[in-house]
């Protein structure tokens with residue numbers, strides 16, 4: 001696994017603040033990617049919206065509530081430099097709102113440009129997304145597209161998409177986005193696999209997309225580390 005310096009964390013956090021996204025290479029190892037490919041396919045197959053809290057969307061493989069699905073996910077969201085960047089922008093006591101996985105299927109998956117939540121309020125960025133690339137993503141298999149800098153204004157999505165970039169992400173890399181940026185999943189024309197995990201962080205005190213205290217089993221909650229409990233806001 002790669003080692004990152006505080007200066008790199010500072011630079012990536014500045015990119016997320018200024019242009020709205022940063023791409024971090026080498027966060028997941030080859031061995032972990034092999035594990036994740038098998039695990040996510042299993043997780044997609046057994047997904048239960050009643051137990052896991054969110055409805056499935058047509059055109060995608062999907063799972064919410066990943067922290068409940070394998071011990072690997074109980075620590076993944078604490079991995080640096082992703083968690084360090086979240087703390088730098090959202091505060092030392094930031095929390096994980098949700099950990100989901102999402103894959104556009106062949107010829108499907110195009111979303112409209114949107115923000116994850118409202119435009120950025122005057123208090124500054126209140127949420128970040130981190131997209132953990134398992135297979136690699138590019139324009140040909142439905143990479144996330146986004147408009148750099150659009151987290152700095154509150155304009156609605158343009159009727160004609162202009163100024164778009166596609167977030168190319170090699171397997172094992174993580175794209176951290178400012179959640180107020182205009183972005184969307186794109187159609188997957190090739191059908192090449194595009195499994196991504198979304199670790200969504202927010203400021204403490206804001207509502208979680210997955211209320212971890214409600215959706216994590218008693219068994220999982222009992223073995224979480226004190227840090228994981230804090231970041232998952234398990235204790236009142």
Ligand SMILES: O=C(O)CCC(=O)C(=O)O
Nearest residue numbers: 102143144183184185186
């Ligand atoms: O996976 C992606 O490319 C982005 C997904 C997204 O923006 C969403 O589901 O709201």
